[in-house]
Amino acid sequence: MTVTCEAPALAAARDLERALGDPFRADAPVSFAALVAHDEREEPPADAFAALRAWGVHAHLVPRAWGGRLASFDELLALVRVVSRRDLVLTTGLGSTALAAIPVWAWGRDEQRAEVADLLLGAGAFGSFAVSERDAGSDFHATATRADAAGDGYLLRGEKWLIGNAGRSSFAVALARTRPSLSLVYVRPDRVPAGTCRRLPRVRTLGLRGHDLGGLAFADCPLPAGAVLEPAGRGLEMALTTLQYTRTMVAGMALGAADTALRLALGWGRSRRLYGRPILAIPAVRDLLLGSFLDILIGECVAMVAARALTLAPRRTSLWAAVAKYVVPNLCERVARDAAAVLSARSYLREGVAAGVFQKVARDVAITSIFEGTQLVQLALIAAQLGQVARARTPGAPVATDRLGDLSAPAPAWDPPATRPRIGDPGGDDLVERWLLGDEACPEAGPALRSLRGRAAGLRAALTADRRPVDLAAARRHCALHAAACCLQVWRSNRERLAPEAAGGEWLALCLERLAGGGDVPPDREELAEPVARWMLRQLDEGELFSVAPLELAR
């Protein structure tokens, strides 16, 4: 066993791995073979949900104050990754539930919190976050559903569509017009008079074929006085704040899917022989998959920093969660594409290698750049915030970045009642400030650091030069810079504890080169590539998650 970075936030994920078993084995409690069979029948993987319930995964959606085990979001991120490497249908169902529960923990009444805790801890129930409508997707202001005061309470009217868990949710949080403005309202679909909350037919999709995606139609649905989450009129702000938590977890979903894609491609590259040798010995194949490994490492650094920031630097997460949601799914979808290039014909079969799970992963991972706000929505959010930073007359208080990257100590536990709706912060990006706008030395970073610093300076000059709205191209450039800064921070915070193949920082130099080159540059420097490729293959052989910090998978 190699001595490496011991990250306490990974302990629960290791335990869950053992409980779920090695998905490549058909006799595992949760196997790719069974998951593919459910997908073929377009039905939820009920047995896998049961295994997750039995292990107690729902407790990780309930904060400790209400009897659960949800503490820090880096721990939850690791759980999301190990479940997602098996099936995104599982984490999408749980994620929709988390979306509905988070506003209740933060802004609900005590009796609502106790009720949701009971539903999750007792029954492993599902929840729905009912925000979008047929004619109101990303534009929350177009919301037509209304909660009008009536007697002591409200009457809810309108239709929510493309809602996760809509056919099975025991509780829902819906965005509705109120006086004033928009509010979030808490609903128990099974506790309202018959016919006033109708579950709409399931919607058929390209991927996630076992997910329960549908809608909820409210017809003068009576709700009690306490149904509107306080403060009333801040529903849009609460919804956007809630999404900061779940967007960070979507990065974990994408990373889980990417792990399986790379694992399948590397396994195939080892076993498939062409021209008298395994195809992994062909330099172009190895470089392609090494690039995938780097994409996962970059995505992990961004996701871990964002997850830790949710409790270490909550004012920054309006920016960083949007960046993570933009960057990580993009990287992970590229991992799936490159893995498909190596798997070639096998990537297209619904049978064979690992029960034909690859085509399912490739279809499923495409959701990560769509839900919880599309990539264009994330860029618009980032652009608006970069504009705020550029225009701010007084800079906000800085955030210390060392703890954000330090994997040896879990992030602090979340304190929901202390969570304020917050959807922007003119405080800036401390990671970019420190690593790319500062001049702190990092010899391991290689020549790409200078180029990235030049770009950071150029972007800052462009943003502060005029007061025009920031465009999406600038937001995209900021995303690459933030990702590089996250890699630098994770390296700096953990370098003494990394695996031997990672201790020289070659992976950092390659990640930065990839980000500086726009991503498509193959790693062409063998002295850097060799130790990183060895690290990747050891993680494969020893059954670890592809990661900076080792997480042993079920064998």
Place this chain on the structure above:
Amino acid sequence: MSVTAAADLVPRLQEAFAGYLGLEPAEVDPDRPVEELGLDSLTAAQLALDIEERLGVSLFLNDLTGRETLAGLAAAVLAEDRS
């Protein structure tokens, strides 16, 4: 913080808006419609949260038509508080 008169509230709103617009408070014209001040909807929403936190008055900028002025908003907010 208690704000009792529109005359007290207007300069505070000017200051809050100025912070998000990159202007000096005096450059924010209290008699100009808010839609002409150049705030995107996300920034407007965050500005409203900041005003609530710092001044204790609740503005719902999403409900506006855009033709309202800061002076008009200040008067309306205080009238709402008293009702």
